[in-house]
Amino acid sequence: MEESDLKGKAYLAGWIPWRIKRYKLFAFATFFTLLLPWIVIDGNHFFLFSFDKLKLHLMFVQFDMQELYLMPFLLLILFMFIFGITVLGGRVFCGWLCPQTIFRTIFRDLVETKWLKLRKRIKNKQIEPDYSTTENKIKRVVALLIATVFAFIAASDLMWFFVPPEDFMVYVLHPSQHPVLMGFIAWTMIFLVYDIVFLQESFCANVCPYSRVQSVLYDEDTIMAIYNPNRGGEIYDEHRIKKFSTQKSLLSVNPMAECTTCESCVTVCPTHIDIRKGLQLECINCLECVDACTEVMGKLGKPSLVEWSSEKETLYRKGKTHYLRPKIIAYIVILIITVGIMVVMGSKKEHMLLNINKENRLFGIKHIDENTTRVDNAYTILLQNTLNEEHEYYFDVIAPAAMQGKIKIAVPAEPFKVKPGVVKKKIIVLYTDEILVNDKNKDTVVPITIHAYAVDDKKKIVIDKESTFTFPRADLLKEKQEED
Ligand code: SF4
Ligand code: SF4
Structure with missing residues (x-):
């Protein structure tokens, strides 16, 4: 074994890719979301906004519709949490907890790649499956059927937060008596299948409103997947507008640049962007590019050129990322106050x-x-x-x-x-x-x-x-x- 191989092996020993950690979180989140509506304490659910019974269940306490004063607090908590987490970690929610990302990962990496072998490698998401052969056409139909089953489970799970699962099971056995519920399930399924199979990550870049607002929340301490041009070299010109004719030509301009131009970080990206261009709206912070470069550079005994870090630390070299900054503290304080008010008001619930x-x-x-x-x-x-x-x-x-x-x-x-x-x-x-x-x-x-x-x-x-x-x-x- 060559010395560089040994060095690389030692460097990567014990390394667990972010992708594996995400899979574990996805599995937990899926299991938890499916289980949560079934947990009942004293006849009350953790969260249930029942339209047919005109009840709100929150943290296993039941509220009447006249007591919906808690809803604004819930929405405030949700928004504060998402805004706060965006300031801290960019679109980390998108890459790590968003149902769209979880559906896409299950469908693309598990169904299309592992089970049906329609895609060759998880590490290359740029090549779409070839549907010219009969075998792949059949596989595509199978994939669609699997996506439909997933969509039914997901649509049912969503409904369980509005129709108690114990009632839901009775209603679905008598669909003609519950046309509104059946309509919701059908439309949710149609949307999910279209989204998972056809729209794909275009949803994250072009449809999701969160992608539009998140960039205004960023500051130079926000952590995200970020390419280190100080080590890797500028792959694009300094204004990041015009691409060099070839990346090799750039490296010849800067022989000290460490980027091997292997493009592993590009081919692995589910939203089809090149992280070396800098922060882009489409980046969902999934960190697959970090994994890809960690593996490439690790084999050379060097740290990744794509880091989960802040612009301040990696790009501008202005020192360590400042996590507990005033903005973050303000979000934490507002969250604590809102949760406190909600708990106090909830405990005064009238029986x-x-x-x-x-x-x-x-x-x-x-x-x-x-x-x-x-x-x-x-x-x-x-x-x-x-x-x-x-x-x-x-x-x-x-x-x-x-x-x-x-x-x-x-x-x-x-x-x-x-x-x-x-x-x-x-x-x-x-x-x-x-x-x-x-x-x-x-x-x-x-x-x-x-x-x-x-x-x-x-x-x-x-x-x-x-x-x-x-x-x-x-x-x-x-x-x-x-x-x-
Ligand atoms: S994976 Fe790393 S070395 Fe390869 S192109 Fe991307 S930044 Fe350069
Ligand atoms: S650039 Fe692509 S692979 Fe890297 S974190 Fe963003 S979305 Fe994921």
């Missing part, structure tokens, strides 16, 4: 919802005996059980201290049951047999609190609502006594 409307008739007066006149007020309530089990509900009336215990419940006389998710309408009547106020000039509006609760959990399932009890002026009471 029941109550709406109280006082009836138009202000009060009723009934003569009981010569010393007692009863005054009642009626209310319509809408009580919603937002939990997953049936509960029995009742309520107390809290009056001002001087009237405590004097306003009582006439109707309903007993607790009533409400099924999970159901909104129950009830008439309640409060009364008093006492003279609450002796005002000769006007009716008195007494502020009260309706304290509603579930009989089996008076501590947790409670809600207080403010209302009023109207007590008539003295002459009206007297009139009624005299009438009767």
Whole structure:
């Protein structure tokens, strides 16, 4: 074995390509995304935005549609996370977690290359399969069928975040009764097959809006796949507009340049760009070019010319990349604050919802005996059980201290049951047999609190609502006594 081979072997010993690490992450992300909708705790999912049941499940807590105040926080967290990660690591989300990249990698590297041998090598993504032979035409149909199966699984998985999987399985067995759901699945599948098989990485470069905004978020500390022209030599002219007639001619201009012009970094690129031209919109930070050059240069006992680094460190040689810079700290602080607010608001979730409307008739007066006149007020309530089990509900009336215990419940006389998710309408009547106020000039509006609760959990399932009890002026009471 030649000395250079030995040197290369030693240099690459223990090296694990980024590609292998990405495959592992893809496998984990796929498994996790397929499993997550099936994990249920106390009847609640991690994330479910159910349109047919009008419920939001978030972190295994169920919210009603009236409680969607958490959604803006969720969106804010999502955007802050993606923006922050872009400032830090460029399009790292695209190359490492984006479903489009995962689908494409599975289809291109596993199905087309490993299983069907339509493509020759994972390391050369520039050569499209040759479909002129009958064998390859058949293989193409097989690939399409496999992509359709994948698309069905992916479309179903997507729907499980909007239709609980336990219901989904019942619905798909009766497709004619659920045309909207079937339509969504069909359109998602059509889009996915078109995207995976035909559109390919053009989606990342031309369709995905994220590719347009990400470049404005970059700064010179943003880490990305970056070619080191200081070592490798400029392959393109200094304005990076005009390509040299051949790369060899450039190397002859600069004999110290280390780039071998093997173009391994170019042929491996899934978005068909040449990283040696510098930062480009199409680059998804998959780091396959870093792997390719690590292997080439490693064999020569040298570090890769394409690095996962920042322009500051590799291009401008201005020192080490500054990770914890003010922008990144600001994103982290906003994220922590938003998550904190969301957790606090989520923990104050109401386990029941109550709406109280006082009836138009202000009060009723009934003569009981010569010393007692009863005054009642009626209310319509809408009580919603937002939990997953049936509960029995009742309520107390809290009056001002001087009237405590004097306003009582006439109707309903007993607790009533409400099924999970159901909104129950009830008439309640409060009364008093006492003279609450002796005002000769006007009716008195007494502020009260309706304290509603579930009989089996008076501590947790409670809600207080403010209302009023109207007590008539003295002459009206007297009139009624005299009438009767
Ligand atoms: S893989 Fe490395 S050595 Fe080969 S062309 Fe690319 S930068 Fe040059
Ligand atoms: S240049 Fe191509 S291979 Fe390199 S990270 Fe960007 S997309 Fe991946």
